[in-house]
Amino acid sequence: xxxxxxxxxxxxxxxxxxxxxxxxxxxxxxxxxxxxxxxxxxxxxxxxxxxxxxxxxxxxxxxxxxxxxxxxxxxxxxxxxxxxxxxxxxxxxxxxxxxxxxxxxxxxxxxxxxxxxxxxxxxxxxxxxxxxxxxxxxxxxxxxxxxxxxxxxxxxxxxxxxxxxxxxxxxxxxxxxxxxxxxxxxxxxxxxxxxxxxxxxxxxxxxxxxxxx
Numbered sequence: 001x002x003x004x005x006x007x008x009x010x011x012x013x014x015x016x017x018x019x020x021x022x023x024x025x026x027x028x029x030x031x032x033x034x035x036x037x038x039x040x041x042x043x044x045x046x047x048x049x050x051x052x053x054x055x056x057x058x059x060x061x062x063x064x065x066x067x068x069x070x071x072x073x074x075x076x077x078x079x080x081x082x083x084x085x086x087x088x089x090x091x092x093x094x095x096x097x098x099x100x101x102x103x104x105x106x107x108x109x110x111x112x113x114x115x116x117x118x119x120x121x122x123x124x125x126x127x128x129x130x131x132x133x134x135x136x137x138x139x140x141x142x143x144x145x146x147x148x149x150x151x152x153x154x155x156x157x158x159x160x161x162x163x164x165x166x167x168x169x170x171x172x173x174x175x176x177x178x179x180x181x182x183x184x185x186x187x188x189x190x191x192x193x194x195x196x197x198x199x200x201x202x203x204x205x206x207x208x209x210x211x212x213x
Contacts, residue, residue: 011190011191012104012187012188012189012190012194013188013189013190014103014104014188015103015104015105015187016187016189016195017185017187017195017197018195019197019208019210022185022197022208024206024208025071025199025206026180026183026185026199026206026208027069027070027071029185030069030107030183030185031069033100033103033105033107033185034046034069034098036103037098037100037102037103037105040100040102040103041100041101041102041103042102043101044065045100046065046066046067047063047064047065047066047098048063048064048065048066048076048096048097048098049061049062049063049064049096049097049099050062050063050064050076050084050094050095050096051094051095051096051097052084052087052088052091052094053087053091053093054086054087054090054091055087055090055091060083060084060087062084064076064078064096066096066098067124067175068124072177072179073111073177073178073179073180074096074109074177074178074180075116075120075175075176075177075178076175076176076178077121077124077125077173077174077175077176078141078173078176079136079139079141079142079170079172079173080115080172080173080174081140081141081142081172082141082142083141083142084142088113088176092112092113092114093110093111093112093113094110094111094112094113094178095108095109095110095111096108096109096178097109104187104188105185105186105187105188106185106186107183107184107185107186108182108183108184108186109178109180109182109183109184110180110181110182110183111178111179111180111181111182112178112179112181113176113177113178113179114176114177114179115174115175115176115177116174116175116176116177118174120175121169121173121174121175122169124175125169125173125174126166126169130166130167133166133167133169134155134158134159134162134167135155136167136169136170136173137158137162137167137170138151138154138155138157138158139151139154140154180201181200181201182198182199182200182201183198183199184196184197184198184199184211185197185198185199189213192213193213194213195210195213196210196211196212196213197209197210197211198210198211
């Protein structure tokens with residue numbers, strides 16, 4: 001007999017998170033957790049869920065890959081004309097969540113999104129595999145297409161166009177940086193009494209608080 005969905009659960013016992021383990025600002029702790037995730041996770045440690053909202057207040061959620069972070073924020077790249085790009089153009093508020101299953105950890109980040117500089121977008125675009133660069137030109141991301149064959153035909157046309165030269169970055173493709181105002185670190189603990197340390201940006205300073213699970 002298959003277990004019911006309600007019975008699917010696990011107890012988290014791997015680690016804890018105390019105030020003595022957490023610095024005054026959140027970026028060093030994120031860097032430490034991210035490095036551990038890269039070492040331990042069996043899947044892409046930089047995978048994260050990105051939430052945006054459209055003009056009617058409808059939230060949208062999808063999985064992306066983080067491509068950089070520092071004290072300025074968290075960087076990802078996409079098509080500016082995609083659904084998420086249009087949503088960010090109308091409402092720059094966004095949130096992202098990392099879930100590191102093997103470490104029993106989650107990080108939630110909230111803030112405002114801004115486009116990266118053209119130079120930063122160019123640098124990342126030209127570091128991508130050739131196929132990915134061509135795909136950025138071939139795919140009208142989020143638009144309705146009639147069939148898979150349409151996409152393949154568009155790719156063939158782009159391959160022919162740039163057969164003798166590297167494809168430049170499309171003007172509609174580039175980076176975003178989520179500038180955080182809140183970062184919450186969640187460490188699973190037994191009996192659902194998880195550790196939650198939340199950093200909030202208040203008048204330019206990070207305030208750290210413990211939240212009840």
